[in-house]
Amino acid sequence: MSHRYTHVVQYYETDKMGITHHSNYVRWMEEARVGFLKEIGWEFTTLEALGIICPVVEISCTYKKPTVFAEQITIEVSVQEFKGVKLFIAYEMRNEQDEVVCTASSTHAFLDAEGRPIRIKQKYPGFYQALLESGTEE
Amino acid sequence: MSHRYTHVVQYYETDKMGITHHSNYVRWMEEARVGFLKEIGWEFTTLEALGIICPVVEISCTYKKPTVFAEQITIEVSVQEFKGVKLFIAYEMRNEQDEVVCTASSTHAFLDAEGRPIRIKQKYPGFYQALLESGTEE
Amino acid sequence: MSHRYTHVVQYYETDKMGITHHSNYVRWMEEARVGFLKEIGWEFTTLEALGIICPVVEISCTYKKPTVFAEQITIEVSVQEFKGVKLFIAYEMRNEQDEVVCTASSTHAFLDAEGRPIRIKQKYPGFYQALLESGTEE
Amino acid sequence: MSHRYTHVVQYYETDKMGITHHSNYVRWMEEARVGFLKEIGWEFTTLEALGIICPVVEISCTYKKPTVFAEQITIEVSVQEFKGVKLFIAYEMRNEQDEVVCTASSTHAFLDAEGRPIRIKQKYPGFYQALLESGTEE
Numbered sequence: 001m002s003h004r005y006t007h008v009v010q011y012y013e014t015d016k017m018g019i020t021h022h023s024n025y026v027r028w029m030e031e032a033r034v035g036f037l038k039e040i041g042w043e044f045t046t047l048e049a050l051g052i053i054c055p056v057v058e059i060s061c062t063y064k065k066p067t068v069f070a071e072q073i074t075i076e077v078s079v080q081e082f083k084g085v086k087l088f089i090a091y092e093m094r095n096e097q098d099e100v101v102c103t104a105s106s107t108h109a110f111l112d113a114e115g116r117p118i119r120i121k122q123k124y125p126g127f128y129q130a131l132l133e134s135g136t137e138e
Numbered sequence: 139m140s141h142r143y144t145h146v147v148q149y150y151e152t153d154k155m156g157i158t159h160h161s162n163y164v165r166w167m168e169e170a171r172v173g174f175l176k177e178i179g180w181e182f183t184t185l186e187a188l189g190i191i192c193p194v195v196e197i198s199c200t201y202k203k204p205t206v207f208a209e210q211i212t213i214e215v216s217v218q219e220f221k222g223v224k225l226f227i228a229y230e231m232r233n234e235q236d237e238v239v240c241t242a243s244s245t246h247a248f249l250d251a252e253g254r255p256i257r258i259k260q261k262y263p264g265f266y267q268a269l270l271e272s273g274t275e276e
Numbered sequence: 277m278s279h280r281y282t283h284v285v286q287y288y289e290t291d292k293m294g295i296t297h298h299s300n301y302v303r304w305m306e307e308a309r310v311g312f313l314k315e316i317g318w319e320f321t322t323l324e325a326l327g328i329i330c331p332v333v334e335i336s337c338t339y340k341k342p343t344v345f346a347e348q349i350t351i352e353v354s355v356q357e358f359k360g361v362k363l364f365i366a367y368e369m370r371n372e373q374d375e376v377v378c379t380a381s382s383t384h385a386f387l388d389a390e391g392r393p394i395r396i397k398q399k400y401p402g403f404y405q406a407l408l409e410s411g412t413e414e
Numbered sequence: 415m416s417h418r419y420t421h422v423v424q425y426y427e428t429d430k431m432g433i434t435h436h437s438n439y440v441r442w443m444e445e446a447r448v449g450f451l452k453e454i455g456w457e458f459t460t461l462e463a464l465g466i467i468c469p470v471v472e473i474s475c476t477y478k479k480p481t482v483f484a485e486q487i488t489i490e491v492s493v494q495e496f497k498g499v500k501l502f503i504a505y506e507m508r509n510e511q512d513e514v515v516c517t518a519s520s521t522h523a524f525l526d527a528e529g530r531p532i533r534i535k536q537k538y539p540g541f542y543q544a545l546l547e548s549g550t551e552e
Contacts, residue, residue: 011310011320012161012303014154016207021150022470023444026437027288034287034346044287045346056436060474069154070310070321149448149458150441160332161302165426168299172425172484182425183484194298198336208448208459288437290430292483297426345430 003039003077003134005032009069019066025102026059029091032075033106036089040134042127050124051113057086058107065101072096079131085109085117087131141177141215141272143170147207157204163240164197167229170213171244174227178272180265188262189251195224196245203239210234217269223247223255225269279315279353279410281308285345295342301378302335305367308351309382312365316406326400327389333362334383341377348372355407361385361393363407417453417491417548419446423483433480439516440473443505446489447520450503454544464538465527471500472521479515486510493545499523499531501545 007028015021037043047054067073073093080088091104110118121128145166153159175181185192205211211231218226224245231240248256259266283304291297313319323330343349349369356364367380386394397404421442429435451457461468481487487507494502505518524532535542 010303011153011306012159015149016152016154016156017467017469018154022473023150023437023440026440027286030287030437043346053431055431055480056477058474058476059436060472062472063470066469070319148441149444155329155331160335161299161306164299164302165424168425181484191293193293193342194339196336196338197298198334200334201332204331208457287429288435291425292428292430292432294430299426 003032003036005035005075005077007031007073007075009067009071009073011069014069017066019068022061022063025061025063025093025104028073028075028093029059029061029104029106032077032091033089036077040130042130052118052124053111053113053115054108055111056106057109059104061102061104063102065095065099067095067101073101079134080105082120082128082131085119087120141170141174143173143213143215145169145211145213147205147209147211149207152207155204157206160199160201163199163201163231163242166211166213166231167197167199167242167244170215170229171227174215178268180268190256190262191249191251191253192246193249194244195247197242199240199242201240203233203237205233205239211239217272218243220258220266220269223257225258279308279312281311281351281353283307283349283351285343285347285349287345290345293342295344298337298339301337301339301369301380304349304351304369305335305337305380305382308353308367309365312353316410318403318406328394328400329387329389329391330384331387332382333385335380337378337380339378341371341375343371343377349377355410356381358396358404358407361395363396417446417450419449419489419491421445421487421489423481423485423487425483428483431480433482436475436477439475439477439507439518442487442489442507443473443475443518443520446491446505447503450491454548456541456544466532466538467525467527467529468522469525470520471523473518475516475518477516479509479513481509481515487515493548494519496534496542496545499533501534 009020013020013024034044037047073095076092078090080090087108087110089106089108092100093102093104095101110120112118147158151158151162172182175185211233214230216228218228224247227244227246229242230238231242233239248258250256285296289296289300310320313323349371352368354366356366363384363386365382365384368376369378369380371377386396388394423434427434427438448458451461487509490506492504494504501522501524503520503522506514507516507518509515524534526532
């Protein structure tokens with residue numbers, strides 16, 4: 001019950017240390033999250049069409065091993081918890097040798113167009129279920 | 139009668155060749171352009187408030203010399219021409235040794251909220267004058 | 277005899293105009309180029325292992341239509357010419373409706389570790405042939 | 415005894431939500447860190463010349479308020495702790511209304527060219543002192 005996304009390290013994502021610049025992992029988290037939402041049938045553009053805004057309220061990354069140009073990184077996304085109006089997502093990134101290169105987390109709020117928090121559980125129970133069922137970490 | 143903008147090369151703008159990744163110069167052109175418009179009294183947010191959208195329709199860059207982390211790059215912006223609904227801007231970027239590192243150009247259209255071209259000369263003569271007078275290359 | 281690469285527009289590649297920021301197309305050109313070199317059997321890491329540095333000396337982009345988040349862009353890469361020590365590559369980018377959204381070009385030099393130009397035709401005839409045969413525009 | 419760095423939000427840093435994309439704050443942290451090291455007399459290029467590599471091992475950001483194009487963000491950098499071979503840095507980012515928009519932290523290791531940890535306190539006591547004295551949070 002895991003959701004996997006693959007990102008190939010681009011040349012423009014490297015820095016003068018010869019490795020991937022650390023800021024890019026935050027972007028890969030977004031790529032993986034977008035893919036995950038699509039997979040569970042609630043893609044980003046659907047949320048936007050419903051007037052749901054989903055800002056990032058917190059992120060953290062722990063860098064375990066450097067990655068390099070052209071490496072294929074597999075990102076496993078899992079919903080950790082949905083508490084109140086906040087969604088907690090975890091990420092585990094692995095290289096082609098299946099070594100963990102980065103673990104990360106992001107926290108998200110759900111807001112309406114006026115910036116008021118939306119209680120997803122009440123308002124969009126289908127989305128709530130999809131998030132909890134499909135993404136929960138085993 | 140020149141407009142200068144300074145950009146210091148950031149670590150995250152370098153790549154594994156150890157130099158600035160070429161895509162960043164396109165971003166510096168935007169930085170310099172934004173500074174230039176502010177200087178002539180028609181800053182970007184003013185244009186947006188007036189409902190003027192100003193998409194980039196063409197860019198080109200010629201890379202003369204590599205630049206490196208922490209280097210201070212001076213970008214000279216000049217309006218080359220305003221022809222019909224198109225604005226042509228030229229850029230010359232120099233390093234601290236006053237060597238030209240990159241020459242570039244960008245072409246812009248001016249559109250209203252519906253995507254229709256705006257004739258700046260007729261509709262916003264003050265802006266037109268400001269562009270031609272302050273930015274024209276000697 | 278064309279080489280195609282697909283890029284899906286990422287959320288972080290959009291800007292406040294609601295469309296893809298123009299600087300990203302320069303990065304997609306690199307992605308497509310890297311894919312093209314791999315396809316013809318001379319991938320970037322091979323070139324680097326041989327001590328061949330391949331800086332970008334010129335780029336240009338003409339933006340025809342905006343692109344938006346989650347759109348799938350197909351980039352066709354073709355070698356236009358190999359003149360002296362310079363390689364000219366052309367790019368045509370299309371959206372899912374097969375409309376051209378951007379045409380672009382890049383020029384590259386081939387240098388050794390000391391920064392001296394390499395005559396690819398003489399020094400690496402296999403690479404030269406691969407470039408001309410596989411990538412030439414019909 | 416605080417170290418401040420100013421970053422003006424660039425157009426290319428915004429996203430289709432109309433605000434700064436969250437990944438950019440990680441880059442601003444680096445900008446502020448580079449400025450801080452320069453201020454205390456141990457700039458990045460000095461460290462590199464000494465063969466000291468300083469990878470990021472952890473980052474976290476808490477986003478308090480969105481920021482928008484052209485806004486001037488002040489980033490206060492402070493050394494929180496130097497424990498063993500790890501340096502902990504804290505960041506507080508404020509907008510022009512002096513509201514906190516983001517708080518963040520980064521953890522860094524110091525490695526030699528072979529990737530072995532360097533004990534900064536023993537090997538570079540001057541750097542150690544400069545970090546602790548100048549940057550410590552009041």
